[in-house]
Amino acid sequence: MRRFLVVAAVLMLGACSNSPSRELVLEHGLRNETPARFGVCKGYGCETFVRISLSPEEWRSVRESFGSPPPDAGSERAAIARAIGRIEQLAGPKSGTADDAPGAAILNFDHKDQMDCIDEAFNSTTYLRFLARDGLLLWHDVGLPVRRGSFVDRWPHNTATVTERASGEAFAVDSWFHGNGNAAEVVPLALWLKGWSPKVVRPPCKAGDCAPAAVVTDR
Secondary structure: OHHHHHHHHHHHHHOOOOOHHHHHHHHHOOOOOEOOEEEEEEOOOOOEEEEEOOOHHHHHHHHHHHOOOOOOHHHHHHHHHHHHHHHHHHHHHHHOOOOOOOOOOOOOOOOOOOOOHHHHHHHHHHHHHHHHHOOOOOOEEEOOOEEEOOOOOOOOEEEEEEEEOOOOOEEEEEOOOOOOOOOOEEEEHHHHHOOOOOOOOOOOOOOOOOOOOOOOOOO
């Protein structure tokens, strides 16, 4: 835990060229994480790292949200977006982040159960690796988090990523824009790096009342 806090603090203050979420992934390592026991970052910059677990029945509901084997890469990206939202719905009450608001207020003095983009990118990378290990990803490989912005050109922002196997194109899997439980936004990384953001931002939601995300396919 101490190493997590040190790494997060140094990287946030130093505005390093790599994504702080990437550094957290490399520092922590996710090889031994499973749905039965894994960590969730929260509190901005992974100030708090909470260990939680999903039951076999809960993970089965994630598989159900993913749906049948996707016939193409675009369909798989839509399934990824849904599955990330479903995992957030399950993880939120256990990690205390069920009411995580869209985005992250820069001046927020009560953010212990809120998540910034560093937290979100780390968590989504964890969830993507679970999907991959369960054999659900047929068209994509999971990448490391990526950062855009360097304070000079725009405010820094981080995202999880996947890469389409056939084309080699990378896609952002961004769960930060919307409140907890919503489907992630999956867009071409090249577009995301230019400052892309959704036109509509959705509040936290629970299973049954979450609107589907519009997966952008522009290349």
